[in-house]
Each structure stands twice: as C-alpha cells, then as structure tokens.
Amino acid sequence: MARNTTVAADTGAPPVTRDLARFVTQHPSRGWGDAVEHEAHRTFVNWLGCAVGAAHHESVSAALAAVQVLQPAPQATVLGRHERVDIASAALVNGIASHTFDFDDTHLKTIIHPGGPVASALLALAELKGEAVNGRGLVDALVLGIDVACRVGNAVYPEHYDRGWHITGSTGMLGAAAGCARLLGLSEQQATMALGIAASQPVGLREQFGSMTKPLHPGAAARAGLMAALMAQHGFTASPRALEAPRGLMQVFSTKCDWREIGGEIGSRFEISFNTYKPFACGIVIHPSIEACVQLRAQGISAADIERIELKVHSLVLELTGNKEPADGLQAKFSVYHGCAAGLVFGRAGEHEFDDAVVNRADIVELRSKVVATVNAGIAEDECRLAAVLRDGRRIDVHIQHAVGSLERPMSDAALEAKFHSLADPVLGTQRSTALLQAAWQVGQAPQLPPLAALARP
Amino acid sequence: MARNTTVAADTGAPPVTRDLARFVTQHPSRGWGDAVEHEAHRTFVNWLGCAVGAAHHESVSAALAAVQVLQPAPQATVLGRHERVDIASAALVNGIASHTFDFDDTHLKTIIHPGGPVASALLALAELKGEAVNGRGLVDALVLGIDVACRVGNAVYPEHYDRGWHITGSTGMLGAAAGCARLLGLSEQQATMALGIAASQPVGLREQFGSMTKPLHPGAAARAGLMAALMAQHGFTASPRALEAPRGLMQVFSTKCDWREIGGEIGSRFEISFNTYKPFACGIVIHPSIEACVQLRAQGISAADIERIELKVHSLVLELTGNKEPADGLQAKFSVYHGCAAGLVFGRAGEHEFDDAVVNRADIVELRSKVVATVNAGIAEDECRLAAVLRDGRRIDVHIQHAVGSLERPMSDAALEAKFHSLADPVLGTQRSTALLQAAWQVGQAPQLPPLAALARP
Numbered sequence: 001m002a003r004n005t006t007v008a009a010d011t012g013a014p015p016v017t018r019d020l021a022r023f024v025t026q027h028p029s030r031g032w033g034d035a036v037e038h039e040a041h042r043t044f045v046n047w048l049g050c051a052v053g054a055a056h057h058e059s060v061s062a063a064l065a066a067v068q069v070l071q072p073a074p075q076a077t078v079l080g081r082h083e084r085v086d087i088a089s090a091a092l093v094n095g096i097a098s099h100t101f102d103f104d105d106t107h108l109k110t111i112i113h114p115g116g117p118v119a120s121a122l123l124a125l126a127e128l129k130g131e132a133v134n135g136r137g138l139v140d141a142l143v144l145g146i147d148v149a150c151r152v153g154n155a156v157y158p159e160h161y162d163r164g165w166h167i168t169g170s171t172g173m174l175g176a177a178a179g180c181a182r183l184l185g186l187s188e189q190q191a192t193m194a195l196g197i198a199a200s201q202p203v204g205l206r207e208q209f210g211s212m213t214k215p216l217h218p219g220a221a222a223r224a225g226l227m228a229a230l231m232a233q234h235g236f237t238a239s240p241r242a243l244e245a246p247r248g249l250m251q252v253f254s255t256k257c258d259w260r261e262i263g264g265e266i267g268s269r270f271e272i273s274f275n276t277y278k279p280f281a282c283g284i285v286i287h288p289s290i291e292a293c294v295q296l297r298a299q300g301i302s303a304a305d306i307e308r309i310e311l312k313v314h315s316l317v318l319e320l321t322g323n324k325e326p327a328d329g330l331q332a333k334f335s336v337y338h339g340c341a342a343g344l345v346f347g348r349a350g351e352h353e354f355d356d357a358v359v360n361r362a363d364i365v366e367l368r369s370k371v372v373a374t375v376n377a378g379i380a381e382d383e384c385r386l387a388a389v390l391r392d393g394r395r396i397d398v399h400i401q402h403a404v405g406s407l408e409r410p411m412s413d414a415a416l417e418a419k420f421h422s423l424a425d426p427v428l429g430t431q432r433s434t435a436l437l438q439a440a441w442q443v444g445q446a447p448q449l450p451p452l453a454a455l456a457r458p
Numbered sequence: 459m460a461r462n463t464t465v466a467a468d469t470g471a472p473p474v475t476r477d478l479a480r481f482v483t484q485h486p487s488r489g490w491g492d493a494v495e496h497e498a499h500r501t502f503v504n505w506l507g508c509a510v511g512a513a514h515h516e517s518v519s520a521a522l523a524a525v526q527v528l529q530p531a532p533q534a535t536v537l538g539r540h541e542r543v544d545i546a547s548a549a550l551v552n553g554i555a556s557h558t559f560d561f562d563d564t565h566l567k568t569i570i571h572p573g574g575p576v577a578s579a580l581l582a583l584a585e586l587k588g589e590a591v592n593g594r595g596l597v598d599a600l601v602l603g604i605d606v607a608c609r610v611g612n613a614v615y616p617e618h619y620d621r622g623w624h625i626t627g628s629t630g631m632l633g634a635a636a637g638c639a640r641l642l643g644l645s646e647q648q649a650t651m652a653l654g655i656a657a658s659q660p661v662g663l664r665e666q667f668g669s670m671t672k673p674l675h676p677g678a679a680a681r682a683g684l685m686a687a688l689m690a691q692h693g694f695t696a697s698p699r700a701l702e703a704p705r706g707l708m709q710v711f712s713t714k715c716d717w718r719e720i721g722g723e724i725g726s727r728f729e730i731s732f733n734t735y736k737p738f739a740c741g742i743v744i745h746p747s748i749e750a751c752v753q754l755r756a757q758g759i760s761a762a763d764i765e766r767i768e769l770k771v772h773s774l775v776l777e778l779t780g781n782k783e784p785a786d787g788l789q790a791k792f793s794v795y796h797g798c799a800a801g802l803v804f805g806r807a808g809e810h811e812f813d814d815a816v817v818n819r820a821d822i823v824e825l826r827s828k829v830v831a832t833v834n835a836g837i838a839e840d841e842c843r844l845a846a847v848l849r850d851g852r853r854i855d856v857h858i859q860h861a862v863g864s865l866e867r868p869m870s871d872a873a874l875e876a877k878f879h880s881l882a883d884p885v886l887g888t889q890r891s892t893a894l895l896q897a898a899w900q901v902g903q904a905p906q907l908p909p910l911a912a913l914a915r916p
Contacts, residue, residue, distance in 0.1 A: 023602070115501045213694070251468060
C-alpha cells in the first residue's frame with residue numbers, strides 16, 4: 001500500500017470519464033444523420049445473425065450449462081442478512097462485504113488480501129453443493145486457492161502493483177478459480193482451463209481506493225473465479241498457457257515475472273502461513289502508533305493525564321495518514337492522530353472507533369491535537385517510539401518494535417475472537433455470533449457446510 | 459489482428475498454468491502441518507467476521523440491490539434457443555455466441571468487434587425492462603455505447619493491443635456500461651460511476667485466440683458493463699477519474715493514451731460509421747483472395763477448368779493463413795488455400811464452408827493443392843492479384859483492390875441479409891428468421907423490445 005509508482009504516468013489528462021458520461025446521458029435521441037442510423041441497424045442485424053447462428057455451438061452450450069447452475073436465483077446466503085441470491089452474486093456480495101472495512105487479512109509480501117476472493121467463492125459454491133461438500137474439502141480448497149493467488153502475486157510484485165493494479169483482485173480470480181476447481185473435484189485438464197478462463201478477467205485498479213469499487217475487487221474476482229471453474233467443468237476451453245505465454249496474463253500485466261516464485265517449494269511452503277490479520281480497522285502503517293497508545297492505557301494512563309504525546313514514526317506514516325483534523329470516519333482512517341486518540345481512550349480501534357460520531361467527540365478532537373508526530377529516519381514501517389508527557393511532569397516511553405498483527409507478533413486466537421465478536425455481534429446478536437464462531441473454528445471437521453452458512457443469517 | 463508485438467516478451471517461461479492446475483487438483487487433502495491448518499482456520503474466521511460485520515454497509519446494500527435485479531433467474535432470452543436465464547447470464551452467453559464464428563463486426567481502426575459487448579448487454583436489459591424500453595432507446599444506446607468503446611480504443615490502439623490485450627473485451631465493458639447507463643436513463647453522475655465500476659473489469663488476452671475464451675471476452679465484457687450500470691443505478695460508487703487518472707485504466711493498460719481521440723468531434727463523428735461486417739467467416743486477411751475466386755466463379759469458371767491458381771498477396775496473408783493442408787474447419791479458417799477453394803466451388807465462404815466435412819472433401823483438397831500463393835511487396839493488406847491458368851491454356855486475371863466488407867466497399871444490405879439467413883435459417887427456420895430480420899431492420903421504430911427477443915427463440 002505504501003510504495004510509490006515506478007511507472008511514468010501522465011497527470012495532465014482531461015476528465016474523460018465524466019466527459020463520456022455526460023455525452024452518453026445527454027446526447028439527444030437520434031442526434032445523428034441517416035447514415036449513422038442505418039449503420040446502427042446494420043450492426044444490430046449482423047450481431048443478431050451471428051448470435052443466432054452460433055446458438056448450438058459447443059462453446060455456447062458449455063457457457064449456458066454453467067450459467068444455468070445459477071438457477072434457481074435464491075440459492076446462497078448473503079452473510080449477515082436474510083436475502084438469498086444466486087451463488088455468483090453471493091460470491092460477489094460477500095467478497096465486497098469482507099473488504100468493506102479494510103479490516104481483512106493481508107499477505108504482507110504482496111499486500112494481497114487473499115481471504116476475500118477465495119473464501120467468498122468457496123462458501124457460495126459449498127452452499128450450492130450441499131451435502132456433497134464437507135468442511136475438510138473447503139479448508140483444502142482455501143489453502144490451495146490462496147497459495148495460487150499469492151504465488152502469482154509473489155512473481156509479479158511489486159512492479160504489477162506499482163503500475164496501478166489492485167493486486168487482490170488481479171490475482172484473486174486465479175485463487176478463486178483454483179479453489180473452486182479443487183472443491184468441484186475438477187481434473188488437471190479442467191483446472192488448467194479454469195485458470196485460463198480466469199486469467200482473462202483480472203479485476204482492479206488502485207485508482208479506485210476510497211470508493212466502493214475497492215471492495216468490489218475481491219468480490220468481482222470471487223465471482224469470476226467461481227464462474228471460470230463452473231465453465232471449465234462444463235467443457236469451456238481456454239489457452240493452457242494463459243498465465244505464462246508471451247501474451248498471457250503475467251507478461252501482459254507485469255514486466256516483472258519471477259517464474260521461480262510459482263513453483264518454488266510448492267506443496268511444502270504454503271503462502272497462507274504468511275497471512276496476517278489487522279487488529280485495527282485502518283491502514284497498517286498506523287498500527288504501531290495505535291498499539292503504543294493501547295499500551296499506555298494499559299498502564300493506567302487516561303486522556304486527562306496527557307499534556308502531550310510525542311510520536312516518532314516512519315516517513316510513510318505522515319505521507320499516508322498525516323491528517324490531523326479528520327472530519328469523518330473515512331478521513332479518520334487516514335489519521336495517525338485519530339488512531340492514537342482511539343487507542344488511548346478506548347483501548348482499541350475497531351470499526352466502531354471510526355464512526356463519524358466518535359471522530360467528532362470533543363474529548364477525541366482535543367486528544368488528537370495533543371499528538372505531535374515527527375518522522376525519524378531510524379524507525380521502520382512497523383515500528384514507532386512514543387513519549388507521553390503527562391500533566392504531572394512524568395514522561396513515559398513506549399517502544400513498539402513490531403506492531404501486533406505483524407508476522408513477528410501475530411494476533412492471538414483470543415484477540416481474533418474478540419475482533420470477530422466486535423464485528424458480528426451487532427449484526428447477529430451475541431448468541432448466534434458465538435455459535436457461528438465456534439462453527440468457523442471447527443470448519444475443517446464439519447460433515448457439511450450449509451449449516452455454517454445458515455448460522456450467518458440473522 | 460495482423461500486427462507484431464512491440465513489447466518484449468519472455469518466451470522461455472515454464473508451463474505454470476498447468477503446474478498450478480496439477481498442484482491444486484492433486485495435492486493430498488490436509489497435506490500440510492498443523493500450523494498451516496490452524497492458519498487456514500484463522501483466515502476463515504477473520505474473513506467471516508469481516509463479511510458479517512459489513513452486512514448492512516451501504517456498499518453491500520447497493521451491490522445486493524443490483525444483483526437482486528437478476529431474480530427471478532429465467533428472465534431473458536438466449537438467442538436461438540429455448541432456455542431462459544438471468545439478464546447478466548444472457549448478456550454473457552449472447553456475447554459469446556455472437557463472436558463464436560469470428561463473423562461479427564469490425565471497427566477497422568482498432569479491430570474492436572463492438573456489436574457483441576454492447577448489443578448483448580442492451581438486449582438483455584431491454585428484455586427485463588419490457589414495455590419501459592422502446593426500440594428508439596435501444597438504438598440510441600447502441601450508437602452511444604459503441605462510440606465510447608471505440609473512442610477509448612482509438613486512444614490506446616495499437617500499443618494496448620500489441621501488448622497482448624484483446625481490445626474487444628478490454629474496452630467493451632465500457633461500451634456496455636455506457637449503453638446500459640443510457641438505456642436505464644442514469645444521471646451523468648451515475649453514468650460516471652458506471653464507467654468507473656466497469657473500468658476495474660477489463661476482459662481479454664490475445665493468448666486466448668483459438669480457444670473458447672476468445673468469444674468469452676465480448677460476453678464477459680457485456681456482463682460486466684451491464685452489472686456496472688445496475689450497480690451505479692443503486693448507488694454503488696467508483697473513482698470519477700477511473701479512466702484517466704495516473705493509476706486509472708488507460709494508463710495502467712496502455713503506454714499510448716491519445717486523449718484527443720476521446721473528445722475529438724464527439725457528438726458529430728460517430729464511430730459506428732466506421733463499423734464493417736465480414737462477408738466470409740474467417741480472418742479478414744484472406745477476404746480479397748476469396749472474393750477473387752468468387753469473381754472467377756461468376757465468370758463461369760469451375761474447379762474442373764483449373765490447372766493452377768497463382769495468387770499474389772500481402773506478407774501477412776501467408777504469415778497468418780499459410781496452412782496449405784488444413785485438417786479441420788478450425789484450421790481451414792487459417793488457410794488462404796481453403797478460402798480460395800471455397801470461393802471457387804461454392805461462391806461463398808460462410809460458416810458452412812468451414813465444416814470439417816467440407817474441408818476434407820476430395821475436390822476441395824485437390825483444388826487447394828492447385829493454389830500457389832506468393833508474397834508481393836506491392837500488394838496491400840486488403841488487396842490481391844490472382845491469375846487463373848486454365849486447362850485449355852487460357853489465363854484469367856482478377857484484381858481485388860479493396861475486398862468487399864472493407865470501408866471502401868461495404869457489404870450491401872442485400873448481402874447482409876443473405877448472410878443473416880445463412881446463419882439464422884438453420885436455427886430458427888426460414889419463416890421465423892425472416893420475421894426476426896424484418897424486426898431487426900425496424901428496431902428503431904419498435905414500440906417495445908420483448909417481441910424481438912421472442913422472435914429469436916426457435
């Protein structure tokens with residue numbers, strides 16, 4: 001998240017997105033000459049003939065068989081809600097939901113968030129398959145699907161990401177396709193086709209950060225991967241070299257392709273081992289500072305004791321999160337000052353601590369103003385040094401070498417459970433949330449999956 | 459189709475697509491240590507909590523509202539078939555069908571096939587909307603949607619295509635989104651969001667040429683654009699600079715971005731004016747040679763008269779279609795020799811003339827062997843010079859300056875009708891096919907669209 005681009009970019013481009021939107025919405029009906037109008041009809045006639053003519057081609061039949069799996073429409077769970085939708089839509093919506101708070105998992109070497117695209121596709125597919133799928137199969141598919149996405153990520157990161165791709169979505173469709181291929185029990189040849197079909201559908205631009213389309217990326221990747229596996233199962237074909245060919249995905253979307261990252265230690269080193277989870281619902285560069293304030297609070301220090309907080313951080317912290325006066329929750333996610341205030345006052349910084357109301361509370365606003373953050377060249381990205389100068393004259397130093405949630409200091413299972421409850425209790429209620437959590441911990445032993453999905457409905 | 463890449467490519471890559479497919483299908487269940495197994499459960503728990511926690515976020519609600527439009531599942535026509543599917547799937551399958559024979563339209567400046575992604579999305583959406591949509595609205599949306607796709611294509615072609623993107627799918631989702639935004643009557647702001655959502659979902663790699671995933675590209679682009687418009691209608695957001703920003707689509711997927719191509723003469727010059735239609739069901743470089751043989755036949759020459767056919771062509775013809783002994787229909791599409799034989803024997807080269815049985819007919823095989831094609835530096839891509847040396851000693855010269863189907867010599871409406879019948883009659887029967895054709899020619903005047911879709915069912 002924190003790298004600068006190495007790819008030259010034109011920053012003087014005209015606002016063509018909006019210009020085109022204005023054009024298509026406001027140009028008058030039939031605002032053109034007869035020749036254009038006639039050509040439109042020729043285009044329509046020709047398109048229609050081509051489509052009707054191929055109606056019984058094997059490619060059309062294969063694609064149709066795959067999309068007919070989406071019937072009946074209400075077949076899969078939208079997590080945390082009553083509505084039911086088709087499995088492709090469930091993969092999409094659950095993938096969006098899981099990345100909406102930017103609170104999900106991170107494969108730090110590539111900053112891929114691998115759970116969203118892979119698990120969202122798998123749960124929807126498992127729900128459809130019903131008793132034909134057990135928890136063991138789901139966990140196997142999760143581990144292997146994540147391995148595929150992260151290995152491709154390792155091969156192309158950072159060039160691919162620097163260029164502007166949101167790597168979670170642009171590798172996630174491969175992870176979802178691989179996981180679904182596993183869950184469906186596809187042959188090697190079919191799985192090759194599934195990866196190939198998925199390779200033509202990379203999702204996601206970093207330009208979308210700050211809009212709803214950022215969380216769309218893992219969702220759309222989940223849907224693309226799921227459908228790719230279903231199409232392959234029904235005989236749809238793709239290039240068997242869709243990833244590695246000179247005009248295959250990897251060389252098309254990255255100038256760096258370290259092929260050894262794909263096969264190195266495959267089957268013995270699993271990328272899910274390097275997955276991490278955020279304790280705080282904001283950008284990872286703020287985490288050391290929040291944790292330092294949480295530790296202050298644990299020593300009995302409260303906001304009323306504070307004269308000043310002196311914070312020494314890595315340069316990226318102020319570059320990305322230097323907003324001292326955030327106006328709302330979204331801005332507060334990019335404010336190391338708010339992170340410190342939340343950590344000291346609440347002892348945590350979950351989604352709730354970024355509510356607009358919390359961000360604008362008088363005591364929080366005041367506490368933010370007492371934080372003085374400076375860049376220090378000797379401080380690493382996941383480190384900070386904090387000195388609390390108290391009203392009584394005392395000075396308390398806190399040093400965070402590696403923030404909690406890093407590979408060096410992973411969140412404990414208990415902390416992960418507390419995080420789960422903070423998210424799920426308001427939606428499902430504590431009792432159901434507890435049952436769902438227990439089912440999730442035991443998913444590898446579950447004889448069948450649908451009950452787990454049912455527990456995730458309020 | 460005929461350019462060489464200008465982008466350096468690594469041709470020595472290992473077969474990672476198949477390697478990964480083998481790994482995910484064959485690695486043993488729970489073939490890892492306890493730490494990996496536990497991390498898989500932590501990943502699942504964390505993903506589940508994040509998704510449930512965001513269940514009522516506005517982004518999730520907006521996406522859910524959009525996918526609920528896909529219910530009930532059987533709501534739209536698969537052209538030429540009895541089955542009905544949801545509108546997103548109809549856009550997908552009809553987009554696949556229309557490009558399956560490589561017989562659709564071509565915007566020659568960019569070699570985009572614009573009808574597939576735009577019309578497939580529009581017809582499905584129109585069918586859902588029923589009486590709320592009339593033919594005028596459909597034609598308006600078709601012209602404007604195609605304009606958006608082709609203008610973006612103009613701005614990035616050829617660099618984007620040379621790099622390996624199948625430009626039909628990688629700009630088509632913008633055309634589909636624009637067209638659907640128009641048909642839905644979205645506001646300028648909503649249409650900006652629709653284009654932005656679509657911008658994160660470019661589809662298509664040239665590596666897929668020769669597999670079913672090539673025609674998947676316009677289909678998946680149609681689906682992505684349709685869903686982007688529906689999501690925007692329900693409040694989903696994207697970057698308003700998703701196309702032009704330094705990390706927006708255009709700079710991410712092309713180093714050439716000629717912004718003037720987007721806005722130049724917009725609203726007065728329409729790209730659909732430059733759309734062309736193929737008279738023959740194969741690569742466009744063979745068309746002049748086929749037409750020369752069709753003209754020979756029109757002069758009363760038959761296969762039995764031929765001693766030898768001497769053909770002078772552009773170098774690309776032999777580079778791309780130099781297969782003298784094609785084994786089946788797919789290979790015959792890349793054989794200028796077969797094209798000549800079909801033209802002389804049948805007077806046409808539609809999909810039927812590339813049937814496996816036709817390709818292997820003795821007289822066709824013999825006639826192919828009598829064609830001698832040579833490259834001539836003075837011959838243009840859409841030109842050829844043919845000399846038929848007859849058994850009676852005569853020599854007949856034919857010169858095709860511009861092949862039929864080019865901008866200079868467009869197919870006549872009558873030829874387009876004959877092409878339509880050749881495609882649709884075997885599927886729908888002549889009577890229904892005639893009615894459908896008539897409805898298509900009059901689509902701009904149609905008071906409502908669903909009857910047109912109904913006519914396209916057998």
